[in-house]
Amino acid sequence: xxxxxxxxxxxxxxxxxxxxxxxxxxxxxxxxxxxxxxxxxxxxxxxxxxxxxxxxxxxxxxxxxxxxxxxxxxxxxxxxxxxxxxxxxxxxxxxxxxxxxxxxxxxxxxxxxxxxxxxxxxxxxxxxxxxxxxxxxxxxxxxxxxxxxxxxxxxxxxxxxxxxxxxxxxxxxxxxxxxxxxxxxxxxxxxxxxxxxxxxxxx
Numbered sequence: 001x002x003x004x005x006x007x008x009x010x011x012x013x014x015x016x017x018x019x020x021x022x023x024x025x026x027x028x029x030x031x032x033x034x035x036x037x038x039x040x041x042x043x044x045x046x047x048x049x050x051x052x053x054x055x056x057x058x059x060x061x062x063x064x065x066x067x068x069x070x071x072x073x074x075x076x077x078x079x080x081x082x083x084x085x086x087x088x089x090x091x092x093x094x095x096x097x098x099x100x101x102x103x104x105x106x107x108x109x110x111x112x113x114x115x116x117x118x119x120x121x122x123x124x125x126x127x128x129x130x131x132x133x134x135x136x137x138x139x140x141x142x143x144x145x146x147x148x149x150x151x152x153x154x155x156x157x158x159x160x161x162x163x164x165x166x167x168x169x170x171x172x173x174x175x176x177x178x179x180x181x182x183x184x185x186x187x188x189x190x191x192x193x194x195x196x197x198x199x200x201x202x203x
Contacts, residue, residue: 007167010150011116026064027056068114077200078103104132108139116147127194127203
């Protein structure tokens with residue numbers, strides 16, 4: 001339909017074919033990861049807070065991208081902090097180092113999946129690229145071009161951006177949506193600063 005707003009990524013069309021079961025399974029996976037990481041307070045809050053439980057089963061579709069984002073950040077934690085004091089050194093291609101390359105690539109692939117479901121996951125891209133370096137950037141860009149090919153080749157970027165614009169003007173009227181422009185403005189410079197970070201904690 002010409003008046004349909006679809007502000008999500010192309011992968012969401014496939015990911016949510018099972019309906020709300022996608023979010024239920026993703027929520028279970030998220031709780032398992034939190035337990036494995038021994039994040040007990042976060043685990044208790046996530047599994048018991050009524051708003052989060054309700055959002056998982058009532059059609060809200062943010063748990064799956066959240067799971068991918070969390071897994072990406074945890075993968076990037078395995079990447080050794082780069083040696084040297086210059087930001088430029090991060091973008092110097094070094095000899096193949098499996099210990100560094102593997103986690104950075106896996107983190108980038110997971111984040112690419114999250115972005116292809118919900119575009120807001122791109123807010124984590126500068127931090128991933130800033131910390132993971134050239135390998136993370138390449139591993140994020142290449143699969144993203146494939147995952148977003150329906151938008152680039154069929155839907156057209158202009159049509160997608162128009163859906164995003166319409167979504168921003170209508171989303172504030174939908175019940176439990178968090179639509180606070182001031183938070184979006186504050187998040188933007190923090191996301192860009194992710195390009196300059198030198199540690200996993202800061203990222």
